[in-house]
Amino acid sequence: MAMAKHAEPRTESRVPLTKERVLHGAVRLADQRGIGALTMRNLAQELGVEAMSLYYHVANKEELMAGTVDVVVDEINLVVSEVDTSSVGTDWKRVVRQRILAARDVLLGHPWAPDVIESHAAMSPSVLRYFNALSGLLRQGGLSVDLVHHALHALGSRALGFTHELFAPEPDAEEEADPGVMMEQMADEYPYLTEIVAHASHNGERTLGWCDDQEEFEFGLDLLLDGLERRNATM
Amino acid sequence: MAMAKHAEPRTESRVPLTKERVLHGAVRLADQRGIGALTMRNLAQELGVEAMSLYYHVANKEELMAGTVDVVVDEINLVVSEVDTSSVGTDWKRVVRQRILAARDVLLGHPWAPDVIESHAAMSPSVLRYFNALSGLLRQGGLSVDLVHHALHALGSRALGFTHELFAPEPDAEEEADPGVMMEQMADEYPYLTEIVAHASHNGERTLGWCDDQEEFEFGLDLLLDGLERRNATM
DNA sequence: ACCTGAACACCGTTCAAGT
DNA sequence: ACCTGAACACCGTTCAAGT
Numbered sequence: 001m002a003m004a005k006h007a008e009p010r011t012e013s014r015v016p017l018t019k020e021r022v023l024h025g026a027v028r029l030a031d032q033r034g035i036g037a038l039t040m041r042n043l044a045q046e047l048g049v050e051a052m053s054l055y056y057h058v059a060n061k062e063e064l065m066a067g068t069v070d071v072v073v074d075e076i077n078l079v080v081s082e083v084d085t086s087s088v089g090t091d092w093k094r095v096v097r098q099r100i101l102a103a104r105d106v107l108l109g110h111p112w113a114p115d116v117i118e119s120h121a122a123m124s125p126s127v128l129r130y131f132n133a134l135s136g137l138l139r140q141g142g143l144s145v146d147l148v149h150h151a152l153h154a155l156g157s158r159a160l161g162f163t164h165e166l167f168a169p170e171p172d173a174e175e176e177a178d179p180g181v182m183m184e185q186m187a188d189e190y191p192y193l194t195e196i197v198a199h200a201s202h203n204g205e206r207t208l209g210w211c212d213d214q215e216e217f218e219f220g221l222d223l224l225l226d227g228l229e230r231r232n233a234t235m
Numbered sequence: 236m237a238m239a240k241h242a243e244p245r246t247e248s249r250v251p252l253t254k255e256r257v258l259h260g261a262v263r264l265a266d267q268r269g270i271g272a273l274t275m276r277n278l279a280q281e282l283g284v285e286a287m288s289l290y291y292h293v294a295n296k297e298e299l300m301a302g303t304v305d306v307v308v309d310e311i312n313l314v315v316s317e318v319d320t321s322s323v324g325t326d327w328k329r330v331v332r333q334r335i336l337a338a339r340d341v342l343l344g345h346p347w348a349p350d351v352i353e354s355h356a357a358m359s360p361s362v363l364r365y366f367n368a369l370s371g372l373l374r375q376g377g378l379s380v381d382l383v384h385h386a387l388h389a390l391g392s393r394a395l396g397f398t399h400e401l402f403a404p405e406p407d408a409e410e411e412a413d414p415g416v417m418m419e420q421m422a423d424e425y426p427y428l429t430e431i432v433a434h435a436s437h438n439g440e441r442t443l444g445w446c447d448d449q450e451e452f453e454f455g456l457d458l459l460l461d462g463l464e465r466r467n468a469t470m
Numbered sequence: 471a472c473c474t475g476a477a478c479a480c481c482g483t484t485c486a487a488g489t
Numbered sequence: 490a491c492c493t494g495a496a497c498a499c500c501g502t503t504c505a506a507g508t
Contacts, residue, residue: 016491040482052483053492061482121401128425135427145434152431153448154455156398163391164399166356190363192370196387199380213388220389223462224455231458251472275501287502288473296501474507481500488493 017049019057023067027110030068035112040064066120072113073126076103076160077133085137092141093225096134100221103130104161114162127160134159143232151228158221165213252284254292258302262345265303270347275299301355307348308361311338311395312368320372327376328460331369335456338365339396349397362395369394378467386463393456400448 015021025047030038040061044051058064080099088095107113121127131152138148157163187194250256260282265273275296279286293299315334323330342348356362366387373383392398422429 039480041480050493052494055483056491118399118401122403125424127401128428132425132428135431139427139430145430148427149431149435150451150454153398153400153451154458156455157401160401163388164353165388166353166362166392166395168357189360190367192374192383193363193367195374195380196370196384200384216385216388219385220391220459223389223466224458226465227458227462230461274499276499285474287475290502291472472508474505476504476506478503479501482498484497485495486493487495489491 017047017053017057019067022047022054022057022064023071026064026068027071030112030116031110035116038068062120065116066124069113069117069120069124070126072106072110073117073124073130073160076106077126077130079103079106080130080133088137088140089142092137092143093229096137096141097221097225099134099137100159100161101218102161103159104217107161114157114164117160117162118157118164130160141232143228147228147232150231151224154224154228155221158217158224163217163220252282252288252292254302257282257289257292257299258306261299261303262306265347265351266345270351273303297355300351301359304348304352304355304359305361307341307345308352308359308365308395311341312361312365314338314341315365315368323372323375324377327372327378328464331372331376332456332460334369334372335394335396336453337396338394339452342396349392349399352395352397353392353399365395376467378463382463382467385466386459389459389463393452393459398452398455 022043026038026043029043029046033042040054041051043064044054047054054064058067080102083095083099083102085095085099117124117127135148135152138151139145143151152159186197257278261273261278264278264281268277275289276286278299279289282289289299293302315337318330318334318337320330320334352359352362370383370387373386374380378386387394421432
């Protein structure tokens with residue numbers, strides 16, 4: 001009993017943790033089990049370590065969250081860097097549009113990321129890199145510094161490929177009521193919204209898995225890009 | 236000792252709680268001490284009651300948060316209802332713009348509200364009322380049902396008077412570094428952003444207290460409204 | 471009908487200690 | 490250098506009980 005060293009619980013990974021492995025583990029955990037499951041204790045377990053060990057590699061949970069933003073947005077930076085930008089001088093709108101939709105595709109693999117980006121983008125180097133590159137393309141397209149500045153604000157998170165939809169269903173919401181009955185109740189109080197819902201082929205077809213609709217995203221994006229083009233022409 | 240009934244701890248409010256008083260207390264607490272201070276225990280103390288008493292009036296914290304959204308957005312609904320809409324048939328853009336800026340003014344008094352709205356708007360009756368009324372104005376302005384639908388998505392939270400700025404400073408962030416030094420460091424890595432910051436009269440003057448800039452808000456809003464007007468003309 | 475006390479499960483985090 | 494165990498302060502919440 002005294003001699004019997006406890007066997008290695010896992011024959012695998014005895015490589016020490018690094019900040020990078022911690023952050024990628026956090027992203028994987030959020031991808032697989034949702035952002036709610038990303039706790040220090042869960043993440044430690046996922047990495048085969050005790051919760052307190054994480055604090056050797058990351059100052060606190062805020063830094064962990066900020067780190068996951070950088071992991072995801074660096075993935076975006078990589079993907080958008082492969083978009084051909086040689087025509088940006090004459091056709092900036094198409095190039096920018098293509099990059100933004102490519103960014104959006106990356107986010108589809110990390111449906112939790114938009115919320116975390118919104119709350120932790122402020123000082124993220126990867127987000128700064130993204131917007132710096134976007135600004136460069138707009139400048140090369142001929143927009144003034146002022147107009148580029150306005151453009152960044154006007155696009156906001158849409159530049160990164162997502163919008164925060166106000167009426168998105170909860171990720172694990174129960175279907176509780178007969179939609180037909182609900183529509184009738186709605187018709188009295190919200191006639192104009194009812195009219196829209198009734199008229200829309202909106203539910204189902206081109207709706208993506210998370211709280212954002214591809215067609216509506218592109219409509220809003222084009223509205224803004226067209227508007228910027230117009231402002232650029234008259235300035 | 237046995238006879239001495241304990242004195243009334245407060246000579247004031249012996250009115251029983253109601254859901255309304257709970258929700259308004261929650262809004263007041265968030266206004267005064269920030270959304271982070273809005274815990275069941277803090278709120279109970281604010282209301283002179285034990286934490287568990289709140290659960291008699293509100294099912295759980297989610298319902299509490301959803302309730303604060305309705306309090307704030309009902310305040311918005313009241314304010315925007317006072318905007319003159321008689322000219323909406325010929326001048327919908329001005330009317331809608333005015334209403335949205337009025338909504339924005341209400342939110343300035345509740346800087347915590349935008350985040351809570353974004354996370355709890357989904358099934359809020361007051362938010363539905365707001366967007367229903369907005370839809371009605373756009374319809375009266377001559378927009379098709381389809382275009383109104385697109386407009387709601389394209390405007391998103393901007394219709395309620397706010398945008399979630401990605402680069403907003405943390406509410407209680409420390410000023411940690413000399414901005415001059417930071418600018419130099421930035422210049423190498425983010426030349427285009429540096430160009431913008433250097434060129435902008437952006438910091439200070441018309442920036443509002445919270446994470447949203449009035450001038451940029453109006454620029455983005457007009458970009459979208461102008462675009463909708465144009466789409467309406469060509470449809 | 472309205473409120474309470476004690477307890478539970480779960481957080482993030484500190485600290486002194488282990489190898 | 491890297492990891493751990495025990496403990497703390499603070500959450501939201503359940504439940505049985507009080508008036």
